[in-house]
Amino acid sequence: xxxxxxxxxxxxxxxxxxxxxxxxxxxxxxxxxxxxxxxxxxxxxxxxxxxxxxxxxxxxxxxxxxxxxxxxxxxxxxxxxxxxxxxxxxxxxxxxxxxxxxxxxxxxxxxxxxxxxxxxxxxxxxxxxxxxxxxxxxxxxxxxxxxxxxxxxxxxxxxxxxxxxxxxxxxxxxxxxxxxxxxxxxxxxxxxxxxxxxxxxxxxxxxxxxxxxxxxxxxxxxxxxxxxxxxxxxxxxxxxxxxxxxxxxxxxxxxxxxxxxxxxxxxxxxxxxxxxxxxxxxxxxxxxxxxxxxxxxxxxxxxxxxxxxxxxxxxxxxxxxxxxxxxxxxxxxxxxxxxxxxxxxxxxxxxxxxxxxxxxxxxxxxxxxxxxxx
Amino acid sequence: xxxxxxxxxxxxxxxxxxxxxxxxxxxxxxxxxxxxxxxxxxxxxxxxxxxxxxxxxxxxxxxxxxxxxxxxxxxxxxxxxxxxxxxxxxxxxxxxxxxxxxxxxxxxxxxxxxxxxxxxxxxxxxxxxxxxxxxxxxxxxxxxxxxxxxxxxxxxxxxxxxxxxxxxxxxxxxxxxxxxxxxxxxxxxxxxxxxxxxxxxxxxxxxxxxxxxxxxxxxxxxxxxxxxxxxxxxxxxxxxxxxxxxxxxxxxxxxxxxxxxxxxxxxxxxxxxxxxxxxxxxxxxxxxxxxxxxxxxxxxxxxxxxxxxxxxxxxxxxxxxxxxxxxxxxxxxxxxxxxxxxxxxxxxxxxxxxxxxxxxxxxxxxxxxxxxxx
Numbered sequence: 001x002x003x004x005x006x007x008x009x010x011x012x013x014x015x016x017x018x019x020x021x022x023x024x025x026x027x028x029x030x031x032x033x034x035x036x037x038x039x040x041x042x043x044x045x046x047x048x049x050x051x052x053x054x055x056x057x058x059x060x061x062x063x064x065x066x067x068x069x070x071x072x073x074x075x076x077x078x079x080x081x082x083x084x085x086x087x088x089x090x091x092x093x094x095x096x097x098x099x100x101x102x103x104x105x106x107x108x109x110x111x112x113x114x115x116x117x118x119x120x121x122x123x124x125x126x127x128x129x130x131x132x133x134x135x136x137x138x139x140x141x142x143x144x145x146x147x148x149x150x151x152x153x154x155x156x157x158x159x160x161x162x163x164x165x166x167x168x169x170x171x172x173x174x175x176x177x178x179x180x181x182x183x184x185x186x187x188x189x190x191x192x193x194x195x196x197x198x199x200x201x202x203x204x205x206x207x208x209x210x211x212x213x214x215x216x217x218x219x220x221x222x223x224x225x226x227x228x229x230x231x232x233x234x235x236x237x238x239x240x241x242x243x244x245x246x247x248x249x250x251x252x253x254x255x256x257x258x259x260x261x262x263x264x265x266x267x268x269x270x271x272x273x274x275x276x277x278x279x280x281x282x283x284x285x286x287x288x289x290x291x292x293x294x295x296x297x298x299x300x301x302x303x304x305x306x307x308x309x310x311x312x313x314x315x316x317x318x319x320x321x322x323x324x325x326x327x328x329x330x331x332x333x334x335x336x337x338x339x340x341x342x343x344x345x346x347x348x349x350x351x352x353x354x355x356x357x358x359x360x361x362x363x364x365x366x367x368x369x370x371x372x373x374x
Numbered sequence: 375x376x377x378x379x380x381x382x383x384x385x386x387x388x389x390x391x392x393x394x395x396x397x398x399x400x401x402x403x404x405x406x407x408x409x410x411x412x413x414x415x416x417x418x419x420x421x422x423x424x425x426x427x428x429x430x431x432x433x434x435x436x437x438x439x440x441x442x443x444x445x446x447x448x449x450x451x452x453x454x455x456x457x458x459x460x461x462x463x464x465x466x467x468x469x470x471x472x473x474x475x476x477x478x479x480x481x482x483x484x485x486x487x488x489x490x491x492x493x494x495x496x497x498x499x500x501x502x503x504x505x506x507x508x509x510x511x512x513x514x515x516x517x518x519x520x521x522x523x524x525x526x527x528x529x530x531x532x533x534x535x536x537x538x539x540x541x542x543x544x545x546x547x548x549x550x551x552x553x554x555x556x557x558x559x560x561x562x563x564x565x566x567x568x569x570x571x572x573x574x575x576x577x578x579x580x581x582x583x584x585x586x587x588x589x590x591x592x593x594x595x596x597x598x599x600x601x602x603x604x605x606x607x608x609x610x611x612x613x614x615x616x617x618x619x620x621x622x623x624x625x626x627x628x629x630x631x632x633x634x635x636x637x638x639x640x641x642x643x644x645x646x647x648x649x650x651x652x653x654x655x656x657x658x659x660x661x662x663x664x665x666x667x668x669x670x671x672x673x674x675x676x677x678x679x680x681x682x683x684x685x686x687x688x689x690x691x692x693x694x695x696x697x698x699x700x701x702x703x704x705x706x707x708x709x710x711x712x713x714x715x716x717x718x719x720x721x722x723x724x725x726x727x728x729x730x731x732x733x734x735x736x737x738x739x740x741x742x743x744x745x746x747x748x
Binding site: 075076078079081083107108111113126131136148149150151152153154155164166173175177179181182198200203206207208225231232233234237238239241242243244245246248249251252255257258259262264281283285286287290292295296297299302303306307308309310312314315316318 | 448450451452453455481482483484485487489490521522525526527528530538540547549551553555556572574575577579580582583598605606607608611612613615616617618619620622623626629630631632635636638655657658661665667669670673676677680681682683684685688689690707
């Protein structure tokens with residue numbers, strides 16, 4: 001997998017202009033871009049620039065309605081159901097999390113459940129919105145069915161990530177993970193790199209293990225069967241039913257509470273239909289917010305300082321790798337796979353943009369080899 | 375592992391009397407017993423009668439204060455912090471969940487965080503309390519440090535189960551799982567059975583894989599290092615950081631919000647200090663409760679009817695195995711390991727109870743071999 005490195009502001013400018021070309025307002029384009037760029041800044045390459053082509057296709061096919069505005073269709077002081085009206089997932093997610101934050105500021109906590117949305121980028125972005133304001137944020141989403149439940153051979157749940165963020169020093173607690181062993185984006189990266197999948201990641205259309213990323217991804221698209229395994233693999237002995245259970249938890253907060261489409265009914269040729277869930281908790285619900293945040297910071301520090309396994313030199317707390325990635329990106333730029341760069345070029349041609357005015361003549365002599373896919 | 379089978383009412387009577395002998399009121403003894411018996415009825419053998427000896431020891435050592443009453447030390451309309459004052463975990467958990475249910479009935483949702491408690495049995499019992507009343511229940515707890523975080527060789531988190539229950543037809547959605555690959559109770563069962571642990575379950579004091587349950591359990595007691603792995607095993611590639619992350623989520627709701635002891639500081643020779651977290655959500659927060667519950671029931675049915683993997687004949691939804699176990703127990707009785715029966719006999723001797731007046735002369739010709747540990 002060959003990468004090119006770009007400065008943040010170059011990618012940001014490109015995305016701002018591209019989304020405006022698609023018909024979004026300047027403000028909307030900034031929100032969408034910030035979600036994507038945050039992913040790349042956090043080192044979650046699978047959900048940054050790599051996703052542009054998916055949004056491009058979604059808008060082209062009419063699955064993402066550029067003009068749609070999210071609407072609150074039911075609410076109480078601690079909750080809301082939002083209909084996304086098939087709009088852009090990032091805009092719906094941003095609006096929903098703002099709604100949850102605003103309610104939690106008054107009531108102490110709030111849950112917002114969303115139906116009829118589309119792919120919203122990294123779940124963690126929205127959890128972080130709350131943590132940036134001193135609150136505890138949760139965000140989850142369902143998605144195209146990709147997780148094969150324990151004992152099944154058909155994908156019935158999405159990768160269904162759950163994200164949690166809470167303020168802490170010196171960096172926030174930030175946990176964002178799919179409830180599958182890995183995400184679809186990771187499989188796409190393996191396919192691009194033409195690498196064999198590690199054991200325990202995926203099954204074919206008969207429910208048997210396979211290392212063939214191309215086959216699994218094609219099967220998902222054609223709904224032929226198979227998919228990615230839950231966290232915990234294929235057997236109860238290794239905890240398969242647990243990953244499947246966390247995936248269900250995601251469905252509760254997203255598709256079930258909102259009366260939206262469960263993952264197995266989303267993403268047909270006519271409709272995205274993705275559902276999201278958001279929760280915000282004010283730590284002041286439990287007393288002295290600062291003392292609670294300090295208590296977490298102390299525990300995180302104890303974790304980082306705990307004795308290491310033989311051969312391992314560092315214990316990470318959740319959010320630490322993201323903090324490190326931001327520092328790295330500031331120095332090195334954002335790594336973007338060359339195939340993704342070509343997709344971006346295609347998109348700019350489609351939009352009538354002058355690709356080289358953003359990126360100059362692409363110099364392939366600067367291509368780096370990515371050593372570690374994970 | 376040899377088992378004897380007992381009728382529910384025999385075990386129930388024995389426990390009612392035993393806990394009253396320890397000094398609990400009749401009502402308190404009934405609550406504690408119900409938590410334990412529910413575990414055995416659900417087929418979660420590791421958390422039923424098998425745990426009696428642990429409570430026995432806890433009371434004997436003065437870690438569990440029989441006379442303690444849980445106290446609300448901070449509250450808002452949607453939240454409470456409860457100090458358990460080192461009482462019996464089941465009584466504190468029951469009180470805390472009742473507090474959460476009562477608040478959620480008025481406000482729509484509520485979170486209760488508990489400090490200074492002790493082992494409270496299965497997390498799912500409390501989640502089910504809410505679901506029994508048409509609400510959505512969550513329950514989690516920290517515990518003696520037993521989970522070795524990714525890259526560590528020292529246990530820093532507990533088995534930290536998360537349980538979720540929501541009404542559904544024909545049986546509720548009921549998910550109750552440790553965020554470790556398996557629980558300590560499961561290791562105790564393997565030790566009793568003198569079986570080798572499956573790969574990916576545990577590490578020794580250097581952080582290396584081991585199949586020796588005796589060694590791991592001894593290391594945990596002596597705090598020599600090692601322990602059980604997070605869901606996802608020892609490597610990020612298999613999702614180790616995810617199980618570790620869900621364990622952290624547990625700590626947030628239990629030890630962090632309540633300003634209690636994080637798992638790594640609980641269960642010293644002088645103090646239990648276990649912390650719990652509870653959340654209740656009224657589905658009416660999102661509109662028509664019955665429609666939302668029906669929506670979940672439909673999805674669960676679709677999951678059960680999904681195509682099976684080659685060689686597998688059934689896809690379970692969470693709560694289905696528990697519903698089946700109850701039917702089985704009604705016919706066969708509750709299976710109790712013979713070593714556990716001996717522990718119960720020791721306990722009754724300590725309490726001055728007439729063991730045979732409950733169980734008669736134990737007939738070892740009725741011992742069954744348990745075929746499958748999982």
